Amino acid sequence: MSRTMAEVNRLLKKTAGLINKDTEAPFQGEFRVGVDLGTADIQTIVLDAAGNPLAGYMDWANVVRDGVVVDFFGASQIVREQIRRAGARLGISIERVTTSFPPGTDSRISTNVIEAAGLEVAGVIDEPSSxxxxxxxxxxxxxxxxxxxxxxxxxxxxxxxxxxxxxxxxxxxxxxxxxxxxxxxxxxxxxxxxxxxxxxxxxxxxxxxxxxxxxxxxxxxxxxxxxxxxxxxxxxxxxxxxxxxxxxxxxxxxxxxxxYLTPLAIATYSQVSQPCEERVG
The missing domain is CATH 3.30.420.40 (ATPase, nucleotide binding domain)
Structure with a gap:
């Protein structure tokens, strides 16, 4: 049975209200992180274990074209900075994230960017499946x-x-x-x-x-x-x-x-990570 769109729209509205907000909001508990490397933008979404949005970051960027990363360094730097900002906002250490790839492309194109940003790939899924x-x-x-x-x-x-x-x-x-x-x-x-x-x-x-x-x-x-x-x-x-x-x-x-639908879906698919006891930032 499909999840109601009212429920999904509630999560999307919450996500939209969090985009690029750096106000400190200390969080304790398990969390999920998804990174979406899109053609026109890169997004990082952090959820709690129940799937509720905690933080979201987006940068318009032309670093990916038709499933191919055309600016590898630029993409990894954007991901690194979004993860840094999310960790500082929530007071958590983010080391593992899930990412995605367009159907018919090599998933390593995305995972290589994540690893270049100094992160562990916790999972990878094609975008429509998420x-x-x-x-x-x-x-x-x-x-x-x-x-x-x-x-x-x-x-x-x-x-x-x-x-x-x-x-x-x-x-x-x-x-x-x-x-x-x-x-x-x-x-x-x-x-x-x-x-x-x-x-x-x-x-x-x-x-x-x-x-x-x-x-x-x-x-x-x-x-x-x-x-x-x-x-x-x-x-x-x-x-x-x-x-x-x-x-x-x-x-x-x-x-x-x-x-924000696909980035939210990627984060929802992500495995939960354990909280870090020491505050970041």
């Missing part, structure tokens, strides 16, 4: 709108049985906006992330329709009753309505904060 476990999905599709690609994983009896990934992602939305407004890519990216103007979604609708077409191809023959969306680009106001219109008869489910 989301499927968090949501306790039995039969559905998980669609990840990444920075450069749209990826679909078919879930059967709680397991990923098929996954595909094709070009067209958040970067393509940004390019469409940059072209329309005649502005630099970086300005268009900032507009995409922060604007609440529904007109942006109308401008990006051909790109979103292309994403939907990709997903149609991915799910063909699987008869999934529901599609669960993840990835920061889904948060573009109006995205859900445009995307869902392409899938009559299929439930399209989007969490309240899709940017």
């Amino acid at each position: 989301v499927a476990q968090l949501l306790q999905l039995d039969h559905a599709a998980v669609v990840d709108i990444g920075g450069g690609t749209t990826g679909t994983a078919i879930i059967e009896q709680g397991r990923v049985v098929c996954s595909r990934d094709d070009a067209t992602g958040g970067r393509h939305i940004t390019l469409a906006l940059a072209g329309h407004f005649g502005m630099p890519y970086e300005e268009a990216e900032e507009m995409k992330r922060t604007s609440k103007d529904l007109a942006l979604c109308r401008l990006a609708s051909p790109v979103i329709a292309k994403m939907a077409d990709i997903v149609h191809g991915h799910i063909a023959g699987h008869e999934v009753p529901a599609i669960y969306l993840t990835g920061g680009s889904c948060a573009l106001p109006g995205f859900l309505e445009v995307f869902a219109a392409e899938f009559p008869g299929i439930d399209i489910v989007m969490p309240s904060h899709p940017l």
Whole structure:
């Protein structure tokens, strides 16, 4: 049985409120840590043993491209600093973390970054499997709108049985906006992330329709009753309505904060670590 989205949205709201907060909040007890090396960002999420968010850090970073780390040193330094900040906030020593990898790529690409940051890899899981476990999905599709690609994983009896990934992602939305407004890519990216103007979604609708077409191809023959969306680009106001219109008869489910869904799922999958008696920082 699926975990209710209300429960997941509660955890996501809590996570969103903690992102990049360094206020000291001493914690005692077992904890879980997940690190997500995304195409557009790197995130570290710390949970207590019961799965409640304690700390979260995110840096926008173009260090990963299509599952390949293009700036190994930069990625490891970001992870190291996020872990340092999390440890200082909570007064704990973080030595072991769980990370993830896109389906079809070598998991060592992610684990090598974690080890270069001076951490032990406690576990590794492919991204859609982590989301499927968090949501306790039995039969559905998980669609990840990444920075450069749209990826679909078919879930059967709680397991990923098929996954595909094709070009067209958040970067393509940004390019469409940059072209329309005649502005630099970086300005268009900032507009995409922060604007609440529904007109942006109308401008990006051909790109979103292309994403939907990709997903149609991915799910063909699987008869999934529901599609669960993840990835920061889904948060573009109006995205859900445009995307869902392409899938009559299929439930399209989007969490309240899709940017944090996969990182939260990775942390939830992580094994618990024992607390350290001495305060860090």
